[in-house]
Amino acid sequence: MTKQLIMYSRSSGCPMMTLAKRVLEDYNIPYHEIFIDRDNIARQRVEEWTGFLSVPTLVIANPGELTPYEPPAYLPKGDTPRGVNRGAMITEPNIKELTDWLIQHHLITEISEA
Numbered sequence: 001m002t003k004q005l006i007m008y009s010r011s012s013g014c015p016m017m018t019l020a021k022r023v024l025e026d027y028n029i030p031y032h033e034i035f036i037d038r039d040n041i042a043r044q045r046v047e048e049w050t051g052f053l054s055v056p057t058l059v060i061a062n063p064g065e066l067t068p069y070e071p072p073a074y075l076p077k078g079d080t081p082r083g084v085n086r087g088a089m090i091t092e093p094n095i096k097e098l099t100d101w102l103i104q105h106h107l108i109t110e111i112s113e114a
Contacts, residue, residue, distance in 0.1 A: 005031040005107065006066055008046050008057040012078060016092045020056045023098050027108050031058075034066065042066075050081040050091050057081075057091040060105050086098075 002061075009017050014029055024031055035101045036043040036053060046057050049072060059068040068088035079092035090101045
């Protein structure tokens with residue numbers, strides 16, 4: 001894979017982070033996790049990208065980088081980022097939104113029945 005998956009999250013869990021981690025584990029997809037409550041730069045990035053401190057925010061990045069490989073699609077100020085496929089970024093996705101996004105980025109080829 002020429003790209004890497006980065007997941008911005010918090011050290012305290014939430015249902016959306018648990019769901020995303022379960023999907024990534026089910027498909028055996030490696031990812032780098034960054035905790036926005038421990039890293040002020042990461043916190044600022046997520047707030048700038050989403051307008052909120054929304055986690056999980058998942059991005060496809062170039063190797064060794066922590067930001068999307070391309071600018072995420074525009075999100076109007078105040079709009080919820082939840083489940084919105086923004087190209088190289090998705091925030092708070094449900095299972096279908098996440099698996100569709102993973103297929104789009106060639107991290108999986110099909111949806112598992114597991």
